[in-house]
Amino acid sequence: MEPADWIDISVPIHDAMLRWPGDPAVQVQRTHTIEHGDEVNLTQLSMSAHTGTHMDAPLHYLPGTASMDALPFTAIIGPARVLTVAAPGPISQHMLESAGIQVGERVLLKTRNSDHSWSKRAFNPRFTALSLEAARWLARQRIRLLGIDYLSVGPGNEEGAEVHRALLGAGIWIIEGLDLSAVKSGPYELICLPLRLAGAEGAPARALLRPLATQEGAER
Numbered sequence: 724m725e726p727a728d729w730i731d732i733s734v735p736i737h738d739a740m741l742r743w744p745g746d747p748a749v750q751v752q753r754t755h756t757i758e759h760g761d762e763v764n765l766t767q768l769s770m771s772a773h774t775g776t777h778m779d780a781p782l783h784y785l786p787g788t789a790s791m792d793a794l795p796f797t798a799i800i801g802p803a804r805v806l807t808v809a810a811p812g813p814i815s816q817h818m819l820e821s822a823g824i825q826v827g828e829r830v831l832l833k834t835r836n837s838d839h840s841w842s843k844r845a846f847n848p849r850f851t852a853l854s855l856e857a858a859r860w861l862a863r864q865r866i867r868l869l870g871i872d873y874l875s876v877g878p879g880n881e882e883g884a885e886v887h888r889a890l891l892g893a894g895i896w897i898i899e900g901l902d903l904s905a906v907k908s909g910p911y912e913l914i915c916l917p918l919r920l921a922g923a924e925g926a927p928a929r930a931l932l933r934p935l936a937t938q939e940g941a942e943r
């Protein structure tokens with residue numbers, strides 16, 4: 724029996740892509756072109772480390788803490804659960820609690836952000852994010868990894884910073900900017916590999932999911 728195919732849950736990186744307000748423009752420029760007489764095709768990149776699908780290290784909000792160098796591979800490779808949160812508004816503790824999240828889980832939240840190809844639209848200041856109480860609850864649950872389908876796990880106000888501090892302070896690594904439009908709730912195998920940016924507080928990442936064999940409909 725063939726294993727199910729991997730699904731790419733990272734967004735393409737290109738000049739016109741959506742970015743967090745305040746982040747520099749993304750530039751993916753061809754500096755050498757074979758057709759123009761160059762020996763090779765070559766691209767030069769300029770962007771924030773928090774562009775598109777990316778990870779946040781504790782250092783993003785907590786001075787003196789772990790940078791991307793210290794990323795434990797166990798956070799980014801292994802079984803993960805996609806949890807659909809269909810309700811509008813901030814994600815509450817109750818919504819997560821009723822899903823029975825366990826210690827050590829890798830949790831990817833598919834919210835209403837996924838209804839609208841978020842990465843192809845203008846910045847939505849009312850994107851769906853975690854409430855502070857939900858973030859604090861996840862911190863107490865000691866999950867391993869939290870992913871979300873927008874450029875931030877926390878709302879775009881002061882509470883967003885508190886949400887990050889609660890999660891990162893509990894040793895929970897974060898993936899933001901996921902494209903979960905092609906996946907439904909259920910158990911998956913996750914591989915997320917952020918770039919090894921030395922000493923950095925974040926890094927762009929490629930992320931893939933594959934339905935676990937136990938998932939209904941995954942076997943063919």
Ligand SMILES: Nc1ccccc1C(=O)C[C@H](N)C(=O)O
Nearest residue numbers: 743745746773874875876883899
């Ligand atoms: N890219 C930025 C540029 C300037 C200031 C904040 C940010 C952020 O990304 C904060 C956001 N709440 C985050 O998910 O980390």
